[in-house]
Structure formats: structure tokens, C-alpha cells
Amino acid sequence: MFELGALSEGHLRQGADSIFSAVPARRFWAASRIARRDAASTRRARRFHQLVDERYVAATGPDSGTE
Numbered sequence: 001m002f003e004l005g006a007l008s009e010g011h012l013r014q015g016a017d018s019i020f021s022a023v024p025a026r027r028f029w030a031a032s033r034i035a036r037r038d039a040a041s042t043r044r045a046r047r048f049h050q051l052v053d054e055r056y057v058a059a060t061g062p063d064s065g066t067e
Helices: 009-019 023-039 043-060
Strands: none
Touching: 009 043, 023 043
């Protein structure tokens, strides 16, 4: 939806925050983030990855209280 312009950056951030509240989602992103970044072939796809990765870092950072 984000790549089609139907989802705003704010809504994407909210969705990522919700998803990364779960351990399996954080594990998935940890295992796939580099491959997904490298596969992003459009500016919009790279922006998607950047936004989601920022929320992942926020969810797993030293002040997050998570793994």
C-alpha cells in the first residue's frame, strides 16, 4: 500500500510500531533487513525500508526494554 501511495508515512510508522511490538516480527526483520534493503529497487521501496527499519531500531534500541 505504501509503494502505491495509499498509505502515508505516519500510518506506516504506526503499523511498524505495532508489528515490532511482537518478538517474531523483530526476529524476522533482524534476519531479513539487509536482504530487503539490498532488494529495494525503487525510491519508494527504499523509503519504505528506511521508515520500517527506523521503527525496528526504535523497538530494539537500548531504551526499548525489548530484545
